[in-house]
Amino acid sequence: MKIRGTTKIMGVIGDPIAQAKTPEAILPHFDRLGTDMVCIPLHVAANSLEKAWRGFEVTRNLVGLGITLPYKQAAAGLCDTLDPVAERVGAVNVVRRERDGSFRGYQFDGRGFCSGLLQAGHDLEGRDCLMIGAGGAAMAVACALMEHGVNSLTIANRTPAKAAEVAELANRVTGRRAAKAGPATPAAGQIVINATSLGMNADDPLPLDLGTIDDSMLVAELVAEPERTRLMIAARDRGAAIHSGMHMIRAQVGLIAEHLAEIHG
Known part of the structure; x- marks a missing residue:
């Protein structure tokens, strides 16, 4: 160059x-x-x-x-x-x-995130999702997930009103009612998405209780550096599938x- x-x-x-x-x-x-x-x-x-x-x-x-x-x-x-x-x-x-x-x-965030999941072989249509975080990237990802036909999307945030705002935006934009605000507590079979910045630093707190993760879930990051965050490593150790932010x-x-x-x- x-x-x-x-x-x-x-x-x-x-x-x-x-x-x-x-x-x-x-x-x-x-x-x-x-x-x-x-x-x-x-x-x-x-x-x-x-x-x-x-x-x-x-x-x-x-x-x-x-x-x-x-x-x-x-x-x-x-x-x-x-x-x-x-x-x-x-x-x-x-x-x-x-x-x-x-x-x-x-x-491009929402399109890139969903394309990365699909290219890695993870279907979105009919899936239940939990997304933690309600910033600018989260807004885009929420709308894209809804457009790709997820069955439900729960949005958790330390400020619940912000989570409710993103959920309402996603519902309004897509003409669906599949998004809602809720706690950062995964359910069996969900795609669990960390859309916060937690994970960029080695000493960051985890965005959710690891005890709630099991082998029926896919844990996906928007954080791309490091490529394997502490959340991803811990989720893999609990048997969950993992997906790096580098895919996005x-x-x-x-x-x-x-x-x-x-x-x-």
């Missing part, structure tokens, strides 16, 4: 950012598409997003941004426009500079690269 004066930049912003997997995962897709483009992590400190955003807008060779924790909802409010999926979930994970120079927000990353980076290349390739 050569960096030239003509090279275009996709940034990935977050706080922290050391866990970001997109920069490494997307580069082969830029190469596959023949683009003169790189992806770099940008550590935007807490409470500095608006200041950083003004810099992004005037950096003319910055063609897009990947958005990770904790900025998925805040970035949606700074975009000039949102695509319909991002608008309905109120969060973005990709921003593209459009042909007119404006920033438009997009949402791998499923969506090709789509994101093609999305940027449509205009900037």
Whole structure:
């Protein structure tokens, strides 16, 4: 890979950012598409997003941004426009500079998560799910799970009102009534999804009581770094099937690269 004066930049912003997997995962897709483009992590400190955003807008060779924790909802409010999926979930994970120079927000998290499950051989239609977390990625995943025909979706969060808000959004967007707020207590046969940031650090508390996990369940992460979180290792030891957050990353980076290349390739 050569960096030239003509090279275009996709940034990935977050706080922290050391866990970001997109920069490494997307580069082969830029190469596959023949683009003169790189992806770099940008550590935007807490409470500095608006200041950083003004810099992004005037950096003319910055063609897009990947958005990770904790900025998925805040970035949606700074975009000039949102695509319909991002608008309905109120969060973005990709921003593209459009042909007119404006920033438009997009949402690939839900599509990437469900595609990753399907590619790994885990059917979604008719399944019962428990998702822990109610942030921007969780909103997108909730809607995508409902659209893929899950039988039920229980959303747990340390702030119950936030879980109820995400459940209502998923019901409203999909025209179904399969989502509800509830406790972080898995039931037999469920897909159990950790949509919190717990697991990125070795000393993070677990998002649920391990004693509730059994071998009838699939435990899935949105956390991609580390690729095997403490929750996944413990769930595997209890006989559960496990699914890394890296599946979501791998499923969506090709789509994101093609999305940027449509205009900037």
